[in-house]
Amino acid sequence: MTDLDALAALIRADSAARGQTISRLGYFCAPFRPAEGPFSDRVIKVYRGLTDRAMAERLRACHEDYVAALLAGGVPMPETAFHLLEMEGASVPVIVQEALPVDSLMRPQMQAQPLPETLKMMEAAGQVIARFWHWAEGQEARIGFHPSIRNFAIRGGEAVFFDTFPPLIHYSRDEMGRMLLTFSEKRLMRVVGPLMRARVTGIQDEWYSPPETLVGLVGSACRLRPDDAQAYLDWGRDFAQREMAPWAEEALAGMTETPKLPGYWTGFRKLLGLQGEPNV
Known part of the structure; x- marks a missing residue:
């Protein structure tokens, strides 16, 4: 206890x-x-x-x-x-x-390991994403998932997820938008955010969309290693068709080229000094 x-x-x-x-x-x-x-x-x-x-x-x-x-x-x-x-x-x-070992965090491993090893990590994370969304299809509650590279560790070839806040279940879209402001550690976000409530609320939409969570993972990998972006796009397209068939068409549409962060979120990140480090 x-x-x-x-x-x-x-x-x-x-x-x-x-x-x-x-x-x-x-x-x-x-x-x-x-x-x-x-x-x-x-x-x-x-x-x-x-x-x-x-x-x-x-x-x-x-x-x-x-x-x-x-x-x-x-x-x-x-x-x-x-x-x-x-x-x-x-x-x-x-x-x-x-606590997870620092050397198990996915993001620094993605930066440091050879391309073939990083593709194995992407597959491990992708399997977790696909497994969750196939399960969630049968649930009545509004439920989301934020499986970004910085929210995973890789241990023994398995992707381990560690980000449980805010809890993406039960809350309506508007309620979750208010939570993004209420719990922001950055005072600037709490002051400025209400003036752009619709845009702040939109931050969450990717977390509640099965294809967008996969596209987001691929986009993060492409931004981390731009020279290898084509390999991650190829993996993402193949994975969508292999493991996420119900959402493959929409996912493929999001991976015709390197996925980009929405402009308003990029602006918020720069404003708040958030650079995408591991959020353990």
Whole structure:
């Protein structure tokens, strides 16, 4: 059982006491891994606190349902727990997740390994994407998936997914759009975002579209290794027809050339200083 008092004390500690910050460039938080103590084998993800208790409890319930859905859909994941900590008058969402070896993260491996090895990684990630969406076809709940290269690790030839926030289940499109603003770690996004609510809301659309999640994966690989873009496009086209037949036509249409990020999202990323580093 998690010692919530110890977890709260760790979160209140200054950055030096916390230990290693895994990434400072995440949209929702900067995950960290404690250097020592009972959580030294865990990555801690702390999100903005909520003063609305009902909203916080709904978030907890949706996160539990989302983790259960990912597992039911055959998505390999590290052990993941969600907690609400009462701190300074707010309910603070905290995810405690089994730490993955840094050298297992997919993005740096995609940058460093020879092309044939990276194509094996793409196949491993693609299999997770296809398996999940084939499962999700039979579900009634609105459910999404964000299988970007930076949200995977590769261990023993298997793709392991580790991004469970926000929980892409049950929330309507408008509700999820508001969550993208509510939980943004960047104050600038919370200030400017409401003025462009429709565009912010649109960020999520790829996550709820089976063909677009595959196209997004291929686009990320092409941007990481532009000299090998044609190989990733060839793989994506073949994979869509082999493993994602119900969505192949739309996926193929998105891979006639190197997929590009939407202009508004590229603008947001530059504005916020997000460069696509691993979001562990």
